[in-house]
Amino acid sequence: MPTVAHHKLRDWITAFLRHAHVPEADASLIAGVRVEAALRDPLGFDGFAARSLVHVVERLGAGGLNARPNIRVEHEDGPFAVIDGDGGIGQLVGVRAMEHCLQHVASHGIALVGVRRSSTLGGLAYYAMMALAQEYIGFAATNTELRIGMPPWGGVTPTLGNNPFAIAIPVEEGRPVVMDMSLTATEPQGSDAGAMAHRQALLSSGNVARPVMGGHKGYALAVVLEILCGVLTGAGFGLAHAHQQVGSFATPPDLGHLVAAVDVQRLIPLSLFKARVHTLNQQIKASARAPGVEDIFLPGELEFERHDVRLQSGIPVTDDAMLTVQALAESLRVQLDV
Template structure:
């Protein structure tokens, strides 16, 4: 069933404040999950709410921590997440990058001691809305086999990019370097569904459609050696440069409630206005997108889409119609309502 976005948002913010967040950080936290659900990335949406708070309740994430952001050169930022909430760390790092890029034209931040922050698209889209081009990568627990291997050694290590346009929606590339994100396996388990057999291997290195078997096995890199190369590069940036754990030493975020994550992020923001007027850039992007979309469609396709276009359309639709909440998520909401003393009433759309 679908439920109104405003009702979900109010409930989530109220619970987050009761759990120890400031109003601002609670809004960032909940809006990030809602952004995922609006774009139909349900694996990173409000289904993660209970899991994040479980880490707080077990003392392995500090809900009140603020990141330490040190400007080490005109365009570079070294960030210690101080084991805070991933949404707080990532949003405030991106804000610092935006402000730095306004001064110097470009900003690069390397972040350690962070935690799971939801979809990277939430943060890079925020920068694109300010007239910036933004990139973000992060590493994650070992879930993916290197190309040719049958044992997980790398994370899903996602990469997110947003580029503003004019008349067109912004380009948004937000993807794991595995065939799918781990959250899709977790969501399939929660909802009792099977998975395609090209997503993962079981513990014996065999293809599987069982998400439970996949959860104890290994995901596969997208594009074989190409996804593997990108995942390894991201681990180098987040571990060797930023100082976070490598994927082999990041604990499973929602299964291990005894150890801090020490995940790493790297963010880069480019101020378009330092190269040419923003409107001229946007016009050029629109013209390029128009030329791409004029491409004749292949068989069984209705036309060419710009990356992020499907998700943009979904977000507009879901804002009006509401967000899908499964019965397991509703059950978790009721438990949170009781635990934190927040009234639970979310009408169906």
């Protein structure tokens, strides 16, 4: 599989967004978040990632996304806030929401920010991991459009998104513990959103999930996260995100997010917390291995290893992703440095 340097992929994405009238600084930030996801993802920059980029560009052109959003705090009460994303690109809105969240943790020990009128965030780990710089525990969650939808347990009508969430935990030594997962093991491939294909749904443990929807546990989590990210924040929820409701790319998606950060020291001394997490991690890593298993990985460990390797060797780009990127460049008359 061909690879592309991380800085080159960032330049490509930035160029596409700039062509769609996104300001330079915002375009670079959004591209950086997308590249970080590709550095961690098992497939690198695949067809799904490429198509989602095309959708962003098309939505910007159709008016369904705002290239220059006025992201503002709509309501605030102590450590709690609701942010209006003004139809902006999700990566930009998500970063601004977590930045606001982190500004308030020192005063209150915890902060929780809900977001409405936003769009797809992409990989959730980035936002949760923003809290690690201040040695806080970070949390991020979102609902999604029903292009990646699941029916309720026992039903057949897609009613819920795959509603991913992430938690990042600081540690004493080694890599932070970072869980980042969606609630379905499959996602749409190709132009038919109903055609589901197994996409190596690797959980942070490294185990491959079965090619099914979320199961009864994934369904239960999806319901709760739909309430927290959609209902609680005032964003769209459930069937409001069905394809027949969203319609064309001219319709703003109105997704909802929830981000939070916790100052561990309000509960336990940070050094003691880290030492206890380290002890737990050692116990887990020391577990007797099942036949054929060479190592036991903590949540996020594989992603960090993959990230470091790809910074040096490049990000894998699947054939369908490259074709999609080249087609987008031709349609926009954007010259790519390949």
